[in-house]
Amino acid sequence: MPDDISDLDKNRTLAQWLEWQLRQTRSRIRELEIKEQQERRRREQTHAALRWKIQPQRSSSAALVHRGDCALYPAKGGFLNREEALIALAEPDIEPCQICRPETGLVDG
Template sequence: MPDPSQISRLDKLRITREYLAYQLQRTDTAIRELAAQEKQNRHRAEQARADQGWKIQPKRGEAPPILHRGGCATYKAKDGMLLDRGQARLAATHETYVVMCEICTPLASFAFSSSVCSRVAAASGDRQGSGCSREIASVRGGRPGRQD
């Protein structure tokens, strides 16, 4: 290696420039990676928020409105159109014309009494209420348990 005192000022500036270009490249790579990671984290947080909510698919023609879990892919709600647990429970129990999605089974997230099940079953056309009983059993880990 040559003696540092023997390197010209021009060569020193070229070496410095090369080193700074290397540092800039590493910094740009780190920025891209962090930006991608933040985007992925935001997407995960939005997905987790959606999974915790519920949404109602509007009535289409003669078909009644359908209650879905927030993460159900059969219906994409507009941003900010998610219901909280209380609103979804109210829609499921008091709105007799709302039917439950058969794919995401939103009833599984509630522990309903048998009287509520009969109203929901009647509204969805399940005369025996067996679907609701299965939902209650799934909420309780496969154990039917007590139903009021």
Template sequence: MTPARAASRPRGRRCWRRTGRWRWLRWQLGQVQKRIRDLEEQERAALRWKIQPKTPTSAALLHRGDCGLYQAQIGFIDQDYALVAVTMPDIELCEACRPDIGLGQE
């Protein structure tokens, strides 16, 4: 659009277009930042472990932090506690996520 043509338009319409673009860019930036936070959380979860409590029908299970079979997002433990949990006789290892591999207990 030529400057003369842009000048002939009402000022409010040009400002609205700029504002609309900025809103969209801010929204896009927010979406990218949210995705980055989500991916960073997934990466942190992969470096943690969690214990699924014992139920009347099954033993307690040790899972990797990102295991899909046990979706709880609380009660994460670090590597030292997970190593202790592996040695406990009443805690079994999840066969799907294989938490022993991440612990170096292959």
């Protein structure tokens, strides 16, 4: 039985299949990039939750100590460890945030 499919048709079919594979691979790469980005954010949030930060004093209010993940003062760096946060809270002109209550995490630790 003779081969009824020409070389041109075979190659067009192959090209379509390879293009489909490429679309599938690119889609999977996008999914993995999103997953990796979400995982990185989760790790950063978890790490920040275990640390503290100080919001500088304003003219009408005291400086505030926040939990590292408190949204009221979104600092990207300058985190304090537990000991430093305890020292800061002992200062008369530094108060704990009334929303995230950072002293709770310090007492429990």
